[in-house]
Amino acid sequence: xxxxxxxxxxxxxxxxxxxxxxxxxxxxxxxxxxxxxxxxxxxxxxxxxxxxxxxxxxxxxxxxxxxxxxxxxxxxxxxxxxxxxxxxxxxxxxxxxxxxxxxxxxxxxxxxxxxxxxxxxxxxx
Amino acid sequence: xxxxxxxxxxxxxxxxxxxxxxxxxxxxxxxxxxxxxxxxxxxxxxxxxxxxxxxxxxxxxxxxxxxxxxxxxxxxxxxxxxxxxxxxxxxxxxxxxxxxxxxxxxxxxxxxxxxxxxxxxxxxxxxxxxxxxxxxxxxxxxxxxxxxxxxxxxxxxxxxxxxxxxxxxxxxxxxxxxxxxxxxxxxxxxxxxxxxxxxxxxxxxxxxxxxxxxxxxxxxxxxxxxxxxxxxxxxxxxxxxxxxxxxxxxxxxxxxxxxxxxxxxxxxxxxxxxxxxxxxxxxxxxxxxxxxxxxxxxxxxxxxxxxxxxxxxxxxxxxxxxxxxxxxxxxxxxxxxxxxxxxxxxxxxxxxxxxxxxxxxxxxxxxxxxxxxxxxxxxxxxxxxxxxxxxxxxxxxxxxxxxxxxxxxxxxxxxxxxxxxxxxxxxxxxxxxxxxxxxxxxxxxx
Numbered sequence: 001x002x003x004x005x006x007x008x009x010x011x012x013x014x015x016x017x018x019x020x021x022x023x024x025x026x027x028x029x030x031x032x033x034x035x036x037x038x039x040x041x042x043x044x045x046x047x048x049x050x051x052x053x054x055x056x057x058x059x060x061x062x063x064x065x066x067x068x069x070x071x072x073x074x075x076x077x078x079x080x081x082x083x084x085x086x087x088x089x090x091x092x093x094x095x096x097x098x099x100x101x102x103x104x105x106x107x108x109x110x111x112x113x114x115x116x117x118x119x120x121x122x123x124x125x
Numbered sequence: 126x127x128x129x130x131x132x133x134x135x136x137x138x139x140x141x142x143x144x145x146x147x148x149x150x151x152x153x154x155x156x157x158x159x160x161x162x163x164x165x166x167x168x169x170x171x172x173x174x175x176x177x178x179x180x181x182x183x184x185x186x187x188x189x190x191x192x193x194x195x196x197x198x199x200x201x202x203x204x205x206x207x208x209x210x211x212x213x214x215x216x217x218x219x220x221x222x223x224x225x226x227x228x229x230x231x232x233x234x235x236x237x238x239x240x241x242x243x244x245x246x247x248x249x250x251x252x253x254x255x256x257x258x259x260x261x262x263x264x265x266x267x268x269x270x271x272x273x274x275x276x277x278x279x280x281x282x283x284x285x286x287x288x289x290x291x292x293x294x295x296x297x298x299x300x301x302x303x304x305x306x307x308x309x310x311x312x313x314x315x316x317x318x319x320x321x322x323x324x325x326x327x328x329x330x331x332x333x334x335x336x337x338x339x340x341x342x343x344x345x346x347x348x349x350x351x352x353x354x355x356x357x358x359x360x361x362x363x364x365x366x367x368x369x370x371x372x373x374x375x376x377x378x379x380x381x382x383x384x385x386x387x388x389x390x391x392x393x394x395x396x397x398x399x400x401x402x403x404x405x406x407x408x409x410x411x412x413x414x415x416x417x418x419x420x421x422x423x424x425x426x427x428x429x430x431x432x433x434x435x436x437x438x439x440x441x442x443x444x445x446x447x448x449x450x451x452x453x454x455x456x457x458x459x460x461x462x463x464x465x466x467x468x469x470x471x472x473x474x475x476x477x478x479x480x481x482x483x484x485x486x487x488x489x490x491x492x493x494x495x496x497x498x499x500x501x502x503x504x505x506x507x508x509x510x511x512x513x514x515x516x517x518x519x520x521x522x523x524x525x526x527x528x529x530x531x532x533x534x535x536x537x538x539x540x541x542x543x544x545x546x547x548x549x550x551x552x553x554x555x556x557x558x559x560x561x562x563x564x565x566x567x568x569x570x571x
Binding site for chain 2 (some may be wrong): 059104111115118
């Protein structure tokens with residue numbers, strides 16, 4: 001299971017407007033209830049980074065984006081240690097909760113898949 | 126024949142296509158003039174080709190975008206190193222597919238041109254025309270690719286330059302001789318200006334219809350024009366970067382280098398194109414320096430000049446750019462020997478005015494062989510052809526050059542030789558600057 005396996009489902013939903021209309025509010029509520037926005041994080045900050053793919057993706061981030069990520073994580077850790085949440089105005093707004101890391105992860109997984117495919121070519125008869 | 130439309134079906138089919146049984150495209154008729162390039166235009170792109178009937182093809186896209194045209198230092202180098210990276214298909218896929226077809230891809234950078242090359246079996250022409258077109262049209266220039274793959278090769282090339290005193294001296298000599306433009310460093314000395322945005326902008330400026338030429342040897346003209354029209358149709362039109370005409374300045378420069386010693390002495394030469402003066406080519410061969418047989422100093426002026434000094438070489442060359450030229454002598458050897466060698470070389474250059482007819486005759490013969498064998502060589506000749514095609518719409522024809530060489534007189538060579546010393550010389554010493562001579566010591570006027 002790669003990191004991007006959920007993306008296929010997500011795309012399938014977005015491709016069907018009627019389904020998207022039903023699912024979007026549910027997803028939105030779920031994300032809100034998950035609580036990470038109250039710590040000033042965005043969804044992609046929650047991706048487990050202890051593996052090669054995400055490490056490589058993190059290296060590819062533009063400097064400003066990488067800096068912002070570290071800032072958010074440190075702020076969230078601080079909140080966690082202090083057992084508090086951020087004041088309301090510092091919560092992540094839903095429109096700011098954009099996927100900044102997933103495109104890179106997706107690309108790296110695609111590259112790896114392609115390499116594996118090309119490494120095991122067989123000649124068609 | 127492989128076209129893009131066959132690719133999505135997966136690489137396994139490609140593998141099957143890699144060994145087609147037929148060689149239907151092979152021309153069997155004897156070719157009357159193997160050097161003759163026919164020039165055409167397809168979709169606004171100049172296409173030059175010659176079909177020598179061989180089983181392999183060498184294809185090149187010459188883009189007028191070398192270091193003299195770059196808008197910020199190092200852009201040309203960055204752009205050249207981005208060739209064959211991720212485009213519509215990934216860099217890895219392109220590489221593997223090329224290997225399956227038995228071809229090879231490469232790119233070179235000169236002061237005037239970025240050249241993308243492909244060598245492959247004759248039948249695979251469409252695939253490789255498309256591969257080169259993809260580089261021009263679809264390369265992504267992503268910043269992380271620059272950091273992961275491009276920057277390291279660029280750094281390696283720069284490091285190599287700094288460890289090769291003769292090349293470094295020639296680079297510096299260009300800088301001293303032509304200052305900006307033609308004199309700007311061929312390689313990127315810093316990555317400061319190489320942002321994704323700048324490279325993309327420069328690629329748009331360089332890779333457009335009026336600014337490139339597709340040159341091929343061993344490819345049928347009609348096929349090449351057809352595939353060029355098909356795959357290059359998305360290439361934007363344009364006329365390429367503007368540049369100020371080159372002007373010769375001359376002067377002296379000295380660099381310390383712990384990696385060896387070299388001196389370059391250079392004089393203004395002749396520009397290429399219709400007004401090319403073949404005397405300068407003859408002068409370069411008259412000075413010579415490279416022996417025609419092994420374990421032998423040779424009879425040319427320069428090899429005689431340094432034959433008494435052990436482990437020292439002096440070689441003269443002439444390079445012609447579109448609007449300027451440079452006749453240069455590179456002297457390499459140990460630091461302490463270079464003062465004497467330099468003096469000998471300068472007196473050899475001063476003796477050009479009294480060149481003996483038999484020496485000139487030998488130089489003309491060598492020059493003729495040099496010109497013809499360079500034209501025959503499939504990799505070196507293509508850039509020169511592409512450059513003249515972009516500049517004038519006509520291919521550089523070797524017959525003309527050979528004819529001009531036949532017609533060169535001893536007097537013309539002597540006059541050109543005398544004229545060398547009238548202008549300010551360019552003098553560059555790289556190495557142990559404590560030991561290396563100054564231009565003044567050698568009797569040069571800078």
